[in-house]
Amino acid sequence: xxxxxxxxxxxxxxxxxxxxxxxxxxxxxxxxxxxxxxxxxxxxxxxxxxxxxxxxxxxxxxxxxxxxxxxxxxxxxxxxxxxxxxxxxxxxxxxxxxxxxxxxxxxxxxxxxxxxxxxxxxxxxxxxxxxxxxxxxxxxxxxxxxxxxxxxxxxxxxxxxxxxxxxxxxxxxxxxxxxxxxxxxxxxxxxxxxxxxxxxxxxxxxxxxxxxxxxxxxxxxxxxxxxxxxxxxxxxxxxxxxxxxxxxxxxxxxxxxxxxxxxxxxxxxxxxxxxxxxxxxxxxxxxxxxxxxxxx
Amino acid sequence: xxxxxxxxxxxxxxxxxxxxxxxxxxxxxxxxxxxxxxxxxxxxxxxxxxxxxxxxxxxxxxxxxxxxxxxxxxxxxxxxxxxxxxxxxxxxxxxx
Numbered sequence: 001x002x003x004x005x006x007x008x009x010x011x012x013x014x015x016x017x018x019x020x021x022x023x024x025x026x027x028x029x030x031x032x033x034x035x036x037x038x039x040x041x042x043x044x045x046x047x048x049x050x051x052x053x054x055x056x057x058x059x060x061x062x063x064x065x066x067x068x069x070x071x072x073x074x075x076x077x078x079x080x081x082x083x084x085x086x087x088x089x090x091x092x093x094x095x096x097x098x099x100x101x102x103x104x105x106x107x108x109x110x111x112x113x114x115x116x117x118x119x120x121x122x123x124x125x126x127x128x129x130x131x132x133x134x135x136x137x138x139x140x141x142x143x144x145x146x147x148x149x150x151x152x153x154x155x156x157x158x159x160x161x162x163x164x165x166x167x168x169x170x171x172x173x174x175x176x177x178x179x180x181x182x183x184x185x186x187x188x189x190x191x192x193x194x195x196x197x198x199x200x201x202x203x204x205x206x207x208x209x210x211x212x213x214x215x216x217x218x219x220x221x222x223x224x225x226x227x228x229x230x231x232x233x234x235x236x237x238x239x240x241x242x243x244x245x246x247x248x249x250x251x252x253x254x255x256x257x258x259x260x261x262x263x264x265x266x267x268x269x270x271x272x273x274x275x276x277x278x279x280x281x282x283x284x285x286x287x288x289x290x291x292x293x294x295x296x
Numbered sequence: 297x298x299x300x301x302x303x304x305x306x307x308x309x310x311x312x313x314x315x316x317x318x319x320x321x322x323x324x325x326x327x328x329x330x331x332x333x334x335x336x337x338x339x340x341x342x343x344x345x346x347x348x349x350x351x352x353x354x355x356x357x358x359x360x361x362x363x364x365x366x367x368x369x370x371x372x373x374x375x376x377x378x379x380x381x382x383x384x385x386x387x388x389x390x391x392x
Contacts, residue, residue, distance in 0.1 A: 060367055100355070212370075258367065260368075264302060264346060
């Protein structure tokens, strides 16, 4: 399956030299979203070569950038195709595309229209004016929900190693190997993964503090307390569970920063510098408690 | 962005009012409404909303804005740090 659309100039409907020119990335989903939003209209769509990456990510990398736009305008001979000198770009492309640079190099003026493809029709029909709502980022429950599969896949990659090791360690009891003893430990771990990759992202705006690590740790502690109430472990085994579960949940929640549209690099850096040493300490303490519980 | 705010006092965003020509591009491209125009000069309304995407810096014709551009992504940060420790390691994180 290919997620790439060949870069170049596309005609939507039957555009004339006076029809607007929209610019997007060659990620198939971006292309389909834009084309879907423009169904029934006549205009030009200039698709940039971003190696199948969406506009926002490609703009950050610079592939959805001034260089590529200038090159694509020239390669597609856009100036010979259209009579005007105006391009409509997604607002998410602004980190990569410098409007004044593109204008100086090609004569085409760049207008950043809206964040979402769904707003393009309103933009075009409203005299090419961007309303405050078209600029306003959202991160709704639904928008967070669709990100969860990706978070789970990332967590599963690490779990491929962690789960078997955890199961073996938990199954080893008094010099005997009892596989059933591994079940609660694996269950606690799966709950911790769910706490960090499902519950924390979904409950994100309602969880206390600004820190993702703290949000994740809190959900992890909640899960471990529920789990302990069910299995009835006490003492150092209980302490080990709370510590290890909250570390896993906290780390996975911290990882969710990359999927949100509002975390800054400086913020994540600060948060990691503060939280990673705490997580490392909790991890060591958690394993210590576990060993202590096993030796008693 | 309603309902969300990340860590405070960390954003590296800087605006030089002397250099600003008041074109309003920063206000137009910022996805977090960090800027506003007042008396034909850009002004930072709330730097804590900045996610350091760099759209304003890239689109400021007067080069009046400076920001450490990057992605706020833990996996990318880890990959960056590992890259510093282990030279020759391919730099690719779990971020986009």
